[in-house]
Amino acid sequence: MTFKPAWLALAAFIATSAGAQTTVATTVAEWDFNGAFDAANGGYQGTTKHDFSQNGASIAFLSGSTTLTTQFVSSTGSTDPITNGKALNTANYAPQGTQSGVYGVQFGVDTSGYENIVFSFDQRNSATASAWTELLYTVDGESWLDAATYRMTRQGSFVNGLSFDFSSVLGVANNDSFAVRLVSIFAPGTSSYAGTTSAYAAGGTIRYDMVRFTGTEILAPVVPTPAVPEPATYALMLAGLGAVGLMARRRRAQ
Template sequence: MNKKMMMASALVVLSVSAGAEAAVITQWNFNSNPADSATGTGTGAPSIGSGSASLVGGTTATFASGDASGGSSDPATGDDSGWNTTSYAAQGAGNKTRGTRYLVSTVGFNNIQVSYDLRHSNTSSKYEQVQYTTDGSTWTDFALFSGAAGDTWFNGRSVDFSSIAGVANNANFGFRVLAAFAPSTSAYAASSPTGTYGSTGTWRFDMVTVSGTALAAVPVPGAVWLFGSALLGFLGVRRKA
């Protein structure tokens, strides 16, 4: 391989490497913007990127402390708000019909990952069903989590969608987190081992994050291209000489 071909190959590698690092596409920390030092206020607008967060099936929500009960992973202590959801279904009714929904375009990204922090109250549903959509309307079960303690944060829930066709580079991707019956039953289990499930139990969300790897077609910074072009030109002059 001559020097020109070697340099061209190196530039291709640089191009791919420039887009190889995972990046946050959209994130919700639910904190007030601007900060107001009040955890009882907040916003449902993303703190990074764009997308929509909404309630599903009649669930209601307020904002409450993300520092309480050990706290979420949000570094903004003192102004850390969480999205506190309640009004879940009655015992034995509405399996996987109530919770929260997040819609995020993944255009330009693959290897999509989702993560979130979630505080279970004592009487909340122990089980969280994560579903996804690739068309914005049809939902598919994917991951089931257990929150086997009350008044406790379960930080860093992580869901890897990289193996699911259609999730990457999709303007209509979304996921939702829903209260689910205990497996192989027709009833909700309470998060507290000694508690009783109730529709007024709460799930408090924080640091809901969608991340991915930029597709390799993303161009490298201009300075790298200028350096490569200059070097190729220099090699060309030397070859003529």
């Protein structure tokens, strides 16, 4: 008699199980720029302090020969769920033809315990602001690398959901020195700024809102726990072992 491979017997009693982990993206840090609500003074007052962070976060303003100015203005049109909230408005950028990549805003985020980091933000330009914004990042707090460039083609309304996925960028995950910069730059391949919809001017404004970093928590590996067989499974196991023994005896007899 010819017997099928051993899996016919093994399938009768082998049962395995494995633990599985699922991760969901969560907010690591966020700036909505709304601040405290004060009805006596017209509502939300605006703030540069992050409204949420898992481990800590920071903001800084980048200037050159002149000082970048900021104020809190309406967030209407952004993705902020608070309809009468605030956005961060920046102005007094570099004179035409000078200091590309110098002026802007920096956001630092401690990503310790998190990976698959994604950065997103809403941006609104005035007509004379630089149409081109560059995203830079650092993983050591000193050296800055280019991640992406964004071109704004309309003025006076937010472009929402601009983003960059850092998931595959080495050193971003689980790092207390990670930071990004959004800086105003020359039009690519030129030595001058291009305005968003008209001639560039240093007084052009760039407005930011809903700056957010998301990621997934780094979880410890799960060691699978062997399943404990039920009584019926033991019976199948014994039957399978008996079948294997019978096969061996018949082969010796032949």
